[in-house]
Amino acid sequence: xxxxxxxxxxxxxxxxxxxxxxCSFTDSAIYNLQWFRQDPGKGLTSLLLIxxxxxxxxxxxxxxxxxxxxxxxxxxxxxxxxxxxxxxLCAVGTGxxxxxxxxxxxxxxx
Amino acid sequence: xxxxIQSPRHEVTEMGQEVTLRxxxxxxxxxxxWYRQTMMRGLELLIYFNNNVPIDDSGMPEDRFSAKMxxxxxxxxxxxxSEPRDxxxxxxxxxxxxxxxxxxFGDGTRLSIL
Numbered sequence: 177x178x179x180x181x182x183x184x185x186x187x188x189x190x191x192x193x194x195x196x197x198x199c200s201f202t203d204s205a206i207y208n209l210q211w212f213r214q215d216p217g218k219g220l221t222s223l224l225l226i227x228x229x230x231x232x233x234x235x236x237x238x239x240x241x242x243x244x245x246x247x248x249x250x251x252x253x254x255x256x257x258x259x260x261x262x263x264x265l266c267a268v269g270t271g272x273x274x275x276x277x278x279x280x281x282x283x284x285x286x
Numbered sequence: 287x288x289x290x291i292q293s294p295r296h297e298v299t300e301m302g303q304e305v306t307l308r309x310x311x312x313x314x315x316x317x318x319x320w321y322r323q324t325m326m327r328g329l330e331l332l333i334y335f336n337n338n339v340p341i342d343d344s345g346m347p348e349d350r351f352s353a354k355m356x357x358x359x360x361x362x363x364x365x366x367x368s369e370p371r372d373x374x375x376x377x378x379x380x381x382x383x384x385x386x387x388x389x390x391f392g393d394g395t396r397l398s399i400l
Contacts, residue, residue: 207385219290219377219391227386265329269385272341273319278328 178203180268182277189256190285197251197280199266204244208269211240211251213262214279220265224251256284288312292378292392300400304366307395310359311380319389320353320363321377329377335361336384368399 179202189195199209208227212220224233224240226249232241239252249266263281267274291310299305311318319334333343338355346353350369355361365372379391 210385210388212391217393217396219393220379220389222388222390225388267389271386272317272336272384273331273334274385274389275331276329 178206178268178270178275180266180275180277182264182266182280184280185278186281186283188283188285191256191258193256193284194252194254195256195282197253197264197266197282199249199251199277201247201249201268201275203268204247205270206244206268207271209240209242209249210267210269210274211238211249212265212267214265215262223264253282256282258284258286260284290378290380290390290392292376292395294395295393296396296398298398298400299368301369302367303399304364305368305372305397305399307363307376307378307397309361309363309378309392311361311378312390313359315380315382315390316358317381317384318355318361319379319381320361321379322374323377323394324374332363370399373397373399 181200210225211223214220226233226242237254242249261284263279265279267276293308320332323329332345333353335355353363375394377394379389381389
């Protein structure tokens with residue numbers, strides 16, 4: 177069964193700092209990988225979806241990379257802002273469904 | 287565009303009662319997923335449907351849990367009888383073509399069983 181891990185579980189950074197969130201998975205036979213954001217009391221919002229044939233995807237200040245062979249993905253957030261404070265989850269897609277990591281709780285301090 | 291709509295947003299009930307959670311997926315989406323989220327276990331997939339047909343219910347914890355999708359625009363997750371350990375946030379999500387397209391989540395139902 178696919179196991180998805182996110183480290184660290186929590187991260188606190190000052191505003192303006194660039195940061196990297198990590199996601200690792202055990203089975204490299206994936207179709208794609210998706211990064212989500214979750215605000216307190218809310219559902220998950222999709223940020224980026226990377227297909228297995230792609231190496232990275234960018235959206236605004238966010239850049240997600242995928243290295244299937246090593247079972248790793250990173251989410252890079254440039255020039256962090258207090259509004260970026262949330263929990264970030266990665267999910268590995270196997271065609272029909274996603275397997276989720278436990279998330280990284282990010283706090284950006286003004 | 288309307289997103290995934292879940293009801294109720296909050297449910298508080300006593301142990302032993304029947305609980306029914308409802309979900310309306312995004313129009314045109316052919317996959318529907320039910321998840322449960324707790325602090326201890328994170329986000330767990332309970333069951334998913336493709337074109338209204340249950341595909342994988344291996345995540346359903348016990349026979350007390352059941353899910354139906356009578357048509358493309360409506361699904362229910364039922365717990366009968368409910369127990370305190372069922373307390374969690376239950377999310378419904380929908381997508382087009384499984385994981386090939388982004389999943390869209392509802393805002394969840396926060397369930398408390400007393």
